[in-house]
Structure formats: C-alpha cells, structure tokens
Amino acid sequence: MIATNRAQVLLWTDSSAAYLDAIQAAGLSERVAVDTLPRKEKPTAEQLARTEALMAGAMPAGVLSAMPKLRWAQAMSAGVDNWLALPDLPAALTLTCARGTHTESMPENIIGALFHVAKPYAAVAEHQKQRKWVHTVAQPLTGKTLGILGLGVIGQEVARIAVTLGMYVIGTKRRPVRIPNVAEVFASERTDEVLSQSDFVLLLLPATPQTENFIDAKRLAKMKPSAWLLNFGRGQIINDADLMAATKEKKIAGALLDVFRQEPLPADDPFWTAPGIVVLPHIGGPHPQRDRFVARLFVENLKRFLDGEPLKEVVDRSAGY
Numbered sequence: 001m002i003a004t005n006r007a008q009v010l011l012w013t014d015s016s017a018a019y020l021d022a023i024q025a026a027g028l029s030e031r032v033a034v035d036t037l038p039r040k041e042k043p044t045a046e047q048l049a050r051t052e053a054l055m056a057g058a059m060p061a062g063v064l065s066a067m068p069k070l071r072w073a074q075a076m077s078a079g080v081d082n083w084l085a086l087p088d089l090p091a092a093l094t095l096t097c098a099r100g101t102h103t104e105s106m107p108e109n110i111i112g113a114l115f116h117v118a119k120p121y122a123a124v125a126e127h128q129k130q131r132k133w134v135h136t137v138a139q140p141l142t143g144k145t146l147g148i149l150g151l152g153v154i155g156q157e158v159a160r161i162a163v164t165l166g167m168y169v170i171g172t173k174r175r176p177v178r179i180p181n182v183a184e185v186f187a188s189e190r191t192d193e194v195l196s197q198s199d200f201v202l203l204l205l206p207a208t209p210q211t212e213n214f215i216d217a218k219r220l221a222k223m224k225p226s227a228w229l230l231n232f233g234r235g236q237i238i239n240d241a242d243l244m245a246a247t248k249e250k251k252i253a254g255a256l257l258d259v260f261r262q263e264p265l266p267a268d269d270p271f272w273t274a275p276g277i278v279v280l281p282h283i284g285g286p287h288p289q290r291d292r293f294v295a296r297l298f299v300e301n302l303k304r305f306l307d308g309e310p311l312k313e314v315v316d317r318s319a320g321y
Contacts (some may be wrong), residue, residue: 006033007076007306008069010047013076014038018291019055022299031306053305055298058082064090072305074258074298078102078285081207081316084304095315096301101294102311105287107157110232113256114141114162114200116277117228142166147198149191150205150233158202170194174319195222200230207234208320217242223252227241232284235260240271247276 009032011019016036017252048066055074072094080097120136129133148155148163148171159169159181170184204210216239246252254276301311
C-alpha cells in the first residue's frame with residue numbers, strides 16, 4: 001500500500017533505473033512514493049488521481065487535465081514545444097525542462113560536424129572504396145568565424161571549444177550579455193550581422209512562434225556563398241524549401257541538419273538527395289548515460305519540490321523555453 005504522507009511521483013519512461021537510483025542516493029526514498037510506467041502504457045485512473053510530480057518525455061493530450069493533484073512536471077528534453085502545444089496544459093502547472101543536460105554530448109557532436117564539413121574525410125572514405133588516391137586540401141577552422149544563433153549553455157560550451165581551435169566566435173542571445181570566449185554578442189534583432197560575418201552558422205534556437213521559419217530566403221541571402229549552415233536546434237527554425245533552393249543554387253556552400261520537422265525523416269523526403277545537404281539522424285543530444293544526467297537534475301528538483309524551494313530550469317511559457 002502506498003503511504004499517503006509521501007509525495008506521489010510518476011516516472012513515465014522506459015528506463016527508470018537511473019532515476020530510482022538517484023532518488024535513493026539523494027536520501028529521498030522515504031519522502032516519496034514512486035510509480036514507474038513504460039511509455040507504451042497509459043497511467044491508470046488511480047495513478048492519474050494521485051500523482052503530484054511527473055517526469056515524462058512527450059506528453060499526449062488529455063492526460064495532464066486528468067491529474068488533479070499534479071503540481072510539477074519535469075520534461076526529459078530541453079525543448080518543450082510539444083508540451084506547450086498541449087491544449088490541456090494547466091496554467092498553474094510548474095513545468096521544468098532538461099536544459100543543460102546535453103552539455104557533454106552535444107558540443108562534441110557539433111564540433112564533429114564542423115570537422116565533417118571542413119575536412120575531406122567523408123570524400124576520402126568514398127575514394128578509398130574506389131581505390132582512388134585523390135589529393136585534397138582540408139579547409140582550416142583556425143581563423144574562421146563561427147556564428148552561433150542561440151548562445152545558451154550549449155552554445156557557450158561550443159564557443160569555448162571553438163576558440164581553442166583558433167576560431168573567432170560571435171552570436172546572438174535574447175538578452176545580450178558578455179559571454180566568455182564570444183567576441184561579440186548581438187541581440188536577436190541583429191541576426192543579419194552575424195549571418196553576414198560568419199563562415200559557419202550554428203542554429204541552437206528553440207522552437208517558438210517567433211522562430212518558425214526564422215531562416216528563410218531573405219536571411220540565407222545574408223550569408224556568405226562560402227558559408228555552411230548547421231542546425232542542431234529545431235527543424236521548424238528553417239524554411240525547408242528556401243534552404244534547398246539556396247544550396248542548389250550555391251547561394252551558400254551547404255547545410256548540415258541534425259533536426260527536422262518530421263522525425264524520423266521519411267524515405268521520400270527531398271532532403272535525402274538535395275545537393276549540398278548533409279542529413280544526420282538527430283545524433284546531437286543522445287549520450288550513453290543520458291538518463292544519468294537528466295536524473296541528476298530531476299532529483300535536485302525533486303528535493304526542491306519537497307522542501308518548497310524554487311525549481312531549476314523552469315520553463316518561461318511566454319518565451320517558449
């Protein structure tokens with residue numbers, strides 16, 4: 001029987017072990033009663049009725065409105081556009097995201113993407129299959145300008161690594177402040193200045209009504225013909241047709257995309273064969289110990305929740321993240 005004096009927590013995930021271990025390690029086991037539920041299953045009426053704190057990935061409509069005691073929900077991802085789009089998202093519900101839990105995997109994968117587009121390793125691998133010795137000259141990263149649209153936690157870590165490679169880093173932030181390793185921080189309204197100066201443009205913007213189709217033909221025209229666009233933010237940020245036209249007409253050198261409007265990317269999507277487009281299967285954020293990182297944040301927030309303290313990484317609904 002579940003002790004009624006404990007806070008009722010629902011872990012709606014296929015891999016709950018890391019979270020249960022973290023709860024025990026934090027000494028919170030006696031203060032909570034935890035239900036675990038695989039993603040393919042739906043909460044029972046009893047679970048819906050008693051849950052006060054929830055951790056889950058994507059949330060289907062109709063569930064949150066059936067949880068009368070729910071006061072806090074922890075999203076398992078940094079992006080919460082799917083949560084905010086729910087028609088029944090309670091106005092009083094505190095929603096927190098997993099912002100900052102990608103800081104080990106994502107910056108490394110972004111730097112790997114920079115090397116992929118600047119260095120000839122992919123072409124060399126194809127030449128090897130054909131037993132061809134083709135002399136090529138690798139494009140240096142040293143001295144090149146990296147423009148980061150969205151200088152959050154991930155963008156700032158990418159900037160740190162990029163500077164050690166000899167790159168010059170600029171970027172945008174909704175509220176511009178001085179950031180270590182970033183030479184110039186612009187307001188979002190000055191995005192065109194970043195686009196025009198950059199040899200590589202990295203998109204780390206969230207999906208909000210303001211960023212829908214943010215990169216369109218007009219903004220692509222501001223980029224250098226030799227510049228590459230890398231999207232590790234959200235697929236909705238880019239106008240797909242405008243991007244394919246820009247790469248086909250060589251208005252920019254190319255684009256590497258790790259996120260798309262529809263995932264998995266359908267086999268008949270034109271991105272697969274579009275000239276100048278590199279398709280990645282959303283490899284930016286995943287990590288072998290991803291649950292351990294999210295569990296660390298979740299348990300810290302769980303303790304704060306139990307103690308009545310402000311939670312970390314609370315979503316600003318007006319901003320969309």
